Amino acid sequence: xxxTPTLTVNLSAIVANWKMLANTFAGDETAAVVKADxxxxxxxxxSQALAKAGCHTFFVATLEEALxxxxxxxxxxxLVFHGVQxxxxxxFATHKIIPVLNSREQLARxxxxxxxxxxxxxxxxxxxxxxxxxxxxxxxxTLDASWLTDCRVSLIMSHLxxxxxxxxxxxxxxxxxxxxxxxxxxxxxxxxxxxxxIFLSRDFHFNLARxxxxxYGIAPExxxxxxxxxxAHWQAPILQIRATTxxxxxxxxxxxxxxxGTKVATVASGYADGYHRILTNKSCAYLGAHKMPLLGxxxxxxxxxxxxxxxxxxxxxxALVSLLGNREGITVDALADHASTIGYEIFTRIGTxxxxxxxxxxx
Amino acid sequence: xxxTPTLTVNLSAIVANWKMLANTFAGDETAAVVKADxxxxxxxxxSQALAKAGCHTFFVATLEEALxxxxxxxxxxxLVFHGVQxxxxxxFATHKIIPVLNSREQLARxxxxxxxxxxxxxxxxxxxxxxxxxxxxxxxxTLDASWLTDCRVSLIMSHLxxxxxxxxxxxxxxxxxxxxxxxxxxxxxxxxxxxxxIFLSRDFHFNLARxxxxxYGIAPExxxxxxxxxxAHWQAPILQIRATTxxxxxxxxxxxxxxxGTKVATVASGYADGYHRILTNKSCAYLGAHKMPLLGxxxxxxxxxxxxxxxxxxxxxxALVSLLGNREGITVDALADHASTIGYEIFTRIGTxxxxxxxxxxx
Numbered sequence: 001x002x003x004t005p006t007l008t009v010n011l012s013a014i015v016a017n018w019k020m021l022a023n024t025f026a027g028d029e030t031a032a033v034v035k036a037d038x039x040x041x042x043x044x045x046x047s048q049a050l051a052k053a054g055c056h057t058f059f060v061a062t063l064e065e066a067l068x069x070x071x072x073x074x075x076x077x078x079l080v081f082h083g084v085q086x087x088x089x090x091x092f093a094t095h096k097i098i099p100v101l102n103s104r105e106q107l108a109r110x111x112x113x114x115x116x117x118x119x120x121x122x123x124x125x126x127x128x129x130x131x132x133x134x135x136x137x138x139x140x141x142t143l144d145a146s147w148l149t150d151c152r153v154s155l156i157m158s159h160l161x162x163x164x165x166x167x168x169x170x171x172x173x174x175x176x177x178x179x180x181x182x183x184x185x186x187x188x189x190x191x192x193x194x195x196x197x198i199f200l201s202r203d204f205h206f207n208l209a210r211x212x213x214x215x216y217g218i219a220p221e222x223x224x225x226x227x228x229x230x231x232a233h234w235q236a237p238i239l240q241i242r243a244t245t246x247x248x249x250x251x252x253x254x255x256x257x258x259x260x261g262t263k264v265a266t267v268a269s270g271y272a273d274g275y276h277r278i279l280t281n282k283s284c285a286y287l288g289a290h291k292m293p294l295l296g297x298x299x300x301x302x303x304x305x306x307x308x309x310x311x312x313x314x315x316x317x318x319a320l321v322s323l324l325g326n327r328e329g330i331t332v333d334a335l336a337d338h339a340s341t342i343g344y345e346i347f348t349r350i351g352t353x354x355x356x357x358x359x360x361x362x363x
Numbered sequence: 364x365x366x367t368p369t370l371t372v373n374l375s376a377i378v379a380n381w382k383m384l385a386n387t388f389a390g391d392e393t394a395a396v397v398k399a400d401x402x403x404x405x406x407x408x409x410s411q412a413l414a415k416a417g418c419h420t421f422f423v424a425t426l427e428e429a430l431x432x433x434x435x436x437x438x439x440x441x442l443v444f445h446g447v448q449x450x451x452x453x454x455f456a457t458h459k460i461i462p463v464l465n466s467r468e469q470l471a472r473x474x475x476x477x478x479x480x481x482x483x484x485x486x487x488x489x490x491x492x493x494x495x496x497x498x499x500x501x502x503x504x505t506l507d508a509s510w511l512t513d514c515r516v517s518l519i520m521s522h523l524x525x526x527x528x529x530x531x532x533x534x535x536x537x538x539x540x541x542x543x544x545x546x547x548x549x550x551x552x553x554x555x556x557x558x559x560x561i562f563l564s565r566d567f568h569f570n571l572a573r574x575x576x577x578x579y580g581i582a583p584e585x586x587x588x589x590x591x592x593x594x595a596h597w598q599a600p601i602l603q604i605r606a607t608t609x610x611x612x613x614x615x616x617x618x619x620x621x622x623x624g625t626k627v628a629t630v631a632s633g634y635a636d637g638y639h640r641i642l643t644n645k646s647c648a649y650l651g652a653h654k655m656p657l658l659g660x661x662x663x664x665x666x667x668x669x670x671x672x673x674x675x676x677x678x679x680x681x682a683l684v685s686l687l688g689n690r691e692g693i694t695v696d697a698l699a700d701h702a703s704t705i706g707y708e709i710f711t712r713i714g715t716x717x718x719x720x721x722x723x724x725x726x
Contacts, residue, residue: 002427003448034634036663061664062631062716080714081664082602082631084365085680103603105680129620131613131659132629132667134513135391138608161615170617240466250494251701252535259492266495268425268445272399272711277704278641285561296494300399300707301444304495317468318449341640344663348635349712353425
């Protein structure tokens with residue numbers, strides 16, 4: 001009944017991306033990062049599809065995300081990047097969620113839980129350059145090794161800061177720091193490679209890979225051909241088409257002047273739906289194979305495109321316009337370029353009025 | 364149990380803003396625009412508070428929003444800016460939702476509904492310069508007046524393109540066009556003034572005002588003192604604090620170098636939560652009255668601030684940092700300036716992981 005924008009997510013393409021990453025990765029296991037609702041694409045359906053394909057380990061950001069995922073997948077391994085905050089300890093233990101311990105405070109918080117709950121394991125994050133979360137290497141150096149046992153640390157992890165740039169000097173510095181730290185934690189598996197890390201040399205691979213962006217079709221490397229499949233297609237219906245009866249401005253602030261006879265197609269997605277306002281007077285959309293340049297400011301609930309070149313027979317109210325990810329059209333990375341950001345922010349900001357639709361189409 | 368970011372919305376401040384706008388407006392009635400989930404603040408609680416304060420007319424963007432609002436408020440007047448799309452006609456009629464008819468197609472779609480349903484009224488949108496939705500004035504000129512009766516048009520509306528700039532020449536042109544059109548629709552009330560329009564001269568007021576942004580504390584006028592109350596406060600917990608043990612970079616891409624001894628506070632909101640990535644190395648947050656500059660790139664789930672100047676006694680895991688709208692801190696318009704956008708996009712993009720909390724605190 002509702003005429004609504006949709007984001008069609010091809011679960012088969014995500015699975016194909018995961019399998020390709022798992023084949024590329026030289027270590028033991030390839031996990032999946034599904035935080036932030038699987039980058040906005042839908043944590044539960046995405047994770048269920050990956051679990052069915054053989055993925056056993058999932059990373060989320062928060063305990064709340066982990067509990068939602070646990071309901072859907074009772075038997076997989078779920079790790080929480082933010083670690084365990086005060087008051088969250090028992091929920092982690094009860095639902096067999098694994099905190100990524102980031103600090104001595106979190107180690108101290110987990111130790112009594114690990115003592116009392118035989119299934120309560122943890123991961124330990126060593127911060128080799130992000131400066132964000134994790135134990136600094138100097139701090140890990142002085143940590144008594146008994147903490148690893150007492151907190152039942154089952155994974156050592158670190159996070160690459162510049163992995164998409166294979167020539168960045170920080171990569172080697174981070175690798176050296178993690179290699180040194182992991183020697184102290186001998187026998188405990190190590191996770192280092194995010195999407196970009198999988199495409200660095202095998203030295204960076206260690207045991208467990210945890211790709212995120214590349215699962216969703218975002219390029220894992222800068223300045224390289226993107227080997228991933230596009231996975232999502234954002235379409236929105238045309239609300240109205242008009243031919244201008246005189247030269248006039250379009251939209252707020254009168255930032256765009258169009259001549260008489262311009263066909264303006266007004267489409268039902270705006271910045272409240274995550275079509276970034278910075279795309280104003282940039283970008284374009286597609287109606288079938290026909291490219292339509294964006295006209296004027298992106299508004300909260302609508303955006304206008306120039307449909308003058310589209311054949312009359314295809315132009316009608318309710319026709320679906322591709323804003324992102326159709327085969328002729330704009331990849332998530334290309335739309336992000338137009339918006340001066342990265343594909344991650346495009347996907348994670350697609351709003352709730354855009355209905356997620358799941359398909360399984362061979363790629 | 365969850366350690367989570369929150370957006371505390373002060374319903375009393377929204378009501379106070381609405382009352383101030385209603386007092387400023389010279390026409391008959393002041394409505395409220397609550398589309399896009401009341402600009403991200405929560406359509407149902409915001410609308411309920413306004414209805415309790417005497418607001419009787421609400422504008423949303425889509426039928427789906429209207430139906431959600433109808434469940435919460437059975438007796439108010441609800442108008443849908445997008446108008447009636449094919450297949451939506453009976454839902455409008457059944458739930459007494461009023462479409463804003465934007466085109467001859469929508470007029471033709473509504474006419475049989477208005478004929479069959481005695482309560483099925485409509486509004487008619489005349490596009491005086493936006494170039495987006497609505498009947499062009501030339502088209503309205505040639506429209507047979509019987510359509511107004513047959514579609515039971517109960518409101519004529521138009522939308523100002525440049526209202527926040529009181530000196531913009533388009534304002535007067537739009538006013539002239541609407542004045543001419545409304546003469547043809549004599550006896551039907553007219554709505555023209557959005558937030559900015561309420562602060563233009565009384566010529567712009569007509570019968571029904573429909574403020575949006577100003578209800579939520581966003582400045583209705585450019586280059587003027589903002590008379591509105593701030594209404595929302597975004598807080599996020601500190602996940603970890605560390606003092607750097609050597610000069611180092613913070614975050615992805617190593618875009619920010621901090622000296623040894625810098626206290627970095629990592630906070631649980633990122634661009635997936637609507638803390639725009641473009642704020643990278645800009646903006647700041649507050650811990651109480653202490654200002655903390657932003658460090659490095661905004662990431663998906665976290666952002667880092669420089670807490671070096673914050674007294675040790677106030678720095679602890681779980682402490683709540685103000686990202687937006689505390690009394691000492693950053694207004695929504697100021698954060699929008701940092702992000703090269705407008706307050707509307709800040710509010711509408713605050714994500715679902717940020718829990719909405721409603722309070723009623725006198726302003």
